[in-house]
Amino acid sequence: MANTTSEFDTIAAISTPPGEGAISIVRLSGEQAVEVACKVFKGKDLHKVASHTINYGHIIDPKTHAVVDEVMVSVMLAPKTYTREDIIEINTHGGIVATNHVLQLLLSYGARMAEPGEFTKRAFLNGRIDLTQAESVMDLIRAKTDRAMQVAVDQLDGSLSHLIKGIRQDILDALAQVEVNIDYPEYDDVETVTTKMLVEKATMVKQRIEDLLATANRGKVLREGLATAIVGRPNVGKSSLLNHLLHEDKAIVTDVPGTTRDVIEEYVNVRDVPLKLVDTAGIRATEDKVEKIGVERSRKAITAADLVLLVLNNSEPLTDEDNELLAATRNKKRLIILNKTDLPVKLDDQELKRQVAAEDIIAISALTTNGIDKLEERIADLFWGGIENSQSNTLVTNARQIGLLNQADQALDDVLKGINDGMPVDLVQIDMTRCWDLLGEITGDSYQDELLNQLFSQFCLGK
Numbered sequence: 001m002a003n004t005t006s007e008f009d010t011i012a013a014i015s016t017p018p019g020e021g022a023i024s025i026v027r028l029s030g031e032q033a034v035e036v037a038c039k040v041f042k043g044k045d046l047h048k049v050a051s052h053t054i055n056y057g058h059i060i061d062p063k064t065h066a067v068v069d070e071v072m073v074s075v076m077l078a079p080k081t082y083t084r085e086d087i088i089e090i091n092t093h094g095g096i097v098a099t100n101h102v103l104q105l106l107l108s109y110g111a112r113m114a115e116p117g118e119f120t121k122r123a124f125l126n127g128r129i130d131l132t133q134a135e136s137v138m139d140l141i142r143a144k145t146d147r148a149m150q151v152a153v154d155q156l157d158g159s160l161s162h163l164i165k166g167i168r169q170d171i172l173d174a175l176a177q178v179e180v181n182i183d184y185p186e187y188d189d190v191e192t193v194t195t196k197m198l199v200e201k202a203t204m205v206k207q208r209i210e211d212l213l214a215t216a217n218r219g220k221v222l223r224e225g226l227a228t229a230i231v232g233r234p235n236v237g238k239s240s241l242l243n244h245l246l247h248e249d250k251a252i253v254t255d256v257p258g259t260t261r262d263v264i265e266e267y268v269n270v271r272d273v274p275l276k277l278v279d280t281a282g283i284r285a286t287e288d289k290v291e292k293i294g295v296e297r298s299r300k301a302i303t304a305a306d307l308v309l310l311v312l313n314n315s316e317p318l319t320d321e322d323n324e325l326l327a328a329t330r331n332k333k334r335l336i337i338l339n340k341t342d343l344p345v346k347l348d349d350q351e352l353k354r355q356v357a358a359e360d361i362i363a364i365s366a367l368t369t370n371g372i373d374k375l376e377e378r379i380a381d382l383f384w385g386g387i388e389n390s391q392s393n394t395l396v397t398n399a400r401q402i403g404l405l406n407q408a409d410q411a412l413d414d415v416l417k418g419i420n421d422g423m424p425v426d427l428v429q430i431d432m433t434r435c436w437d438l439l440g441e442i443t444g445d446s447y448q449d450e451l452l453n454q455l456f457s458q459f460c461l462g463k
């Protein structure tokens, strides 16, 4: 097939998930949308119906005159549409054969198959949304928790763009001020006044960029899950804890120490925090070859973890292995889980409190489920603490956006270093302008076709 697609083509795609459903939607967008639909639709004249109406009728194969399906057809005329072009949506009975037949007819009568994400790409190219909003459409579709969805919805609303645009305006103001100072010097020492102003502005802008970058880590966790390793010596109740957090019996629990031989990985949402839970083999010196491999993996799990749940047995005194684990996780974000609190206490909690802050110790019983609630609450606090109260809900979650923010941050380092090194103002201006450009790439105020193709190709077909 000749590759002569153009942004002026009228495009078509099935916009509902592949497979059988109650209703499927075949969508058309472009100048010829109404024209193409009319060729296969029998009912009211779609040229004459009011915009934003839905119309009953039938899809007819013009060659055979056979009825393909009974449908409802929405007519939405530019510019108040998803793409800002004329849009026709054909709602079919959700059968696979009929829906595909409708699409094939549209393709035979003047439409071309849409590329993945092409409807949303047009919404961007036609100025209805910017790049961060387009990216949030995809995040929205892929969101796995209520909270991840909330973040995407906020971004779809333009919250991030709004922040970026504000920062860009500040940079522009500073650059304009430089020009004014140079062209109309009010002071003897224009250079000093100008660099002082630049340092102030660059420092302020840098702070705002770094505030955004600080949200990136949480964003990453929202998408990938907080890597949470459950560690502890054999038989303390790690697998029992995992099963409780999962609300199902996933890991084998026995009274034989060394039951878990391999690392078990499971995803679960704890109070809207997506955890990637890793149950590990109990750590102890061992001669058993299989167990040894498991123990090695446990050490790796600690290294890779964002959060460590270190399980101790409250009904036994602290052992050397416990102390070793306490030391090994000292620099990690961790919670100490005192398990088996239903049994008589043998663990010296004064000794423990010398090593761990009291609020990081959580007493539970994996047998009676006592304290599991408190643990879940504490995990949620650790993660959401601070942002739920913060004035802005905006999280940067997207690798492309984070990369550009980092580059913009570095450009500001160059600005500040340049001034510090006594570089001429016009050279400093170049770095400041680069920062402005990089931020513009985030919102798509400046972009390259390559980027757009790469970005939208990750979308669902029909979106």
Ligand SMILES: Nc1nc2c(c(=O)[nH]1)N(C=O)[C@@H](CNc1ccc(C(=O)N[C@@H](CCC(=O)O)C(=O)O)cc1)CN2
Binding pocket: 025, 079, 080, 081, 082, 089, 128, 463
């Ligand atoms: N049937 C159907 N449902 C859908 C979509 C769709 O395209 N079709 N959407 C898409 O995937 C989403 C809705 N998103 C949309 C976003 C903007 C506009 C739109 O027409 N915006 C215009 C006018 C808004 C108005 O009337 O005030 C604009 O912004 O100018 C439409 C849908 C989800 N549900």
Ligand SMILES: Nc1nc2c(ncn2[C@@H]2O[C@H](COP(=O)(O)OP(=O)(O)OP(=O)(O)O)[C@@H](O)[C@H]2O)c(=O)[nH]1
Binding pocket: 232, 233, 234, 235, 236, 237, 238, 239, 240, 241, 252, 253, 254, 255, 256, 257, 258, 259, 260, 261, 280, 281, 282, 283, 339, 340, 341, 342, 343, 364, 365, 366, 367, 368
């Ligand atoms: N009394 C009491 N017993 C518990 C508690 N939690 C776990 N157990 C028991 O302790 C034993 C070991 O539990 P597991 O969850 O398999 O322990 P583990 O840490 O995964 O053990 P390994 O996989 O061998 O390292 C089982 O018999 C559990 O029923 C608790 O809170 N109280």
Ligand SMILES: [Mg+2]
Binding pocket: 238, 239, 240, 251, 252, 259, 260, 279, 280, 281, 282
């Ligand atoms: Mg186990």
